[in-house]
Amino acid sequence: MNVSPRFVPNEPNVFRADGGFSQDASRLPVSIRCPHCRELGSFNAIGAAKAFNKPGKVGGNTVIGTYFATIRVCPNLKCFGLVFVIEAGNGVVEIEPPQLLDFNPDGLSPRLQQTLKEAVACHAAGAYRAAAMMVRRLLEEICDENKAAGANLHQRLASLRSAIVLPEPLFEAMNELKALGNDAAHIEAKVYDNIGADEAEDSIELAKEIVKALYQLKGLIARLQARKAAP
Ligand SMILES: [Zn+2]
Structure with a gap:
């Protein structure tokens, strides 16, 4: 459930050396508990991802890592809610709005x-x-x-x-x-x-x-x- 920060070294052949936003990249769907409807779904990116470089720690050393930012849409037809996702090369780093635990409100005051x-x-x-x-x-x-x-x-x-x-x-x-x-x-x-x-x-x-x-x-x-x- 919790998204733990992950970090991978830079992928130099794909991105600019000076950091900042770079060329577009396609990303795979990400499994997310929707913050809007609380259903679990495979969220596809709307358009291409934006890749960017920023510093991070690997083994105590500061190195430039590559991240991908996407706007993604909830696949639930009743929702189509949007989320902003940041991924490192090996996993999701951040989801905004954050994922929600599911709960059933039926029968509750x-x-x-x-x-x-x-x-x-x-x-x-x-x-x-x-x-x-x-x-x-x-x-x-x-x-x-x-x-x-x-x-x-x-x-x-x-x-x-x-x-x-x-x-x-x-x-x-x-x-x-x-x-x-x-x-x-x-x-x-x-x-x-x-x-x-x-x-x-x-x-x-x-x-x-x-x-x-x-x-x-x-x-x-x-x-x-x-x-x-x-x-
Ligand atoms: Zn949703």
Whole structure:
């Protein structure tokens, strides 16, 4: 999911020695989770790529590397969203707007949808602690919507156990997400040493499982039952 920077030495036969934009080059499709529609697709370049040289580090040395910039289009017929992609010779370096984790908004209240959407946007922008804080907010909202009261989130999550039916591991997940969100919000991290891309992505994935079990399974079952033939 995450795009890590890669760098290759210059390809001198193809590009200008003085850096800057150079001649056009064709590029292969790139697999991207669309930042506009969240579908996964093979994005083709619109027209040729622009190649350019710029300095980068290889093994501690600064060398000029070659990069390719393309405007690409989402293949989803309902979207056709545009993204800007920078590639090095051996892979994608940057995608703008950034790729988004997918999530299903079906069955969620508008505010839960908005909070999960913000968590995903924070993750995509590299704001991992902000993503963990949004997931914690999602827990607060789930407690509120299910009338789980208490002096703090710990107590509200305890009271949520008697208000809703969920598999035990998902209740445990909520406590972990609460701890992660606390550490993200406070200067002195107590439970988690680091909140990076992986922790933020895992917290969003767990949040998705929680809302799926709470709000989305019932809708799926109801839709299936509605298709039964009349007895
Ligand atoms: Zn799209």
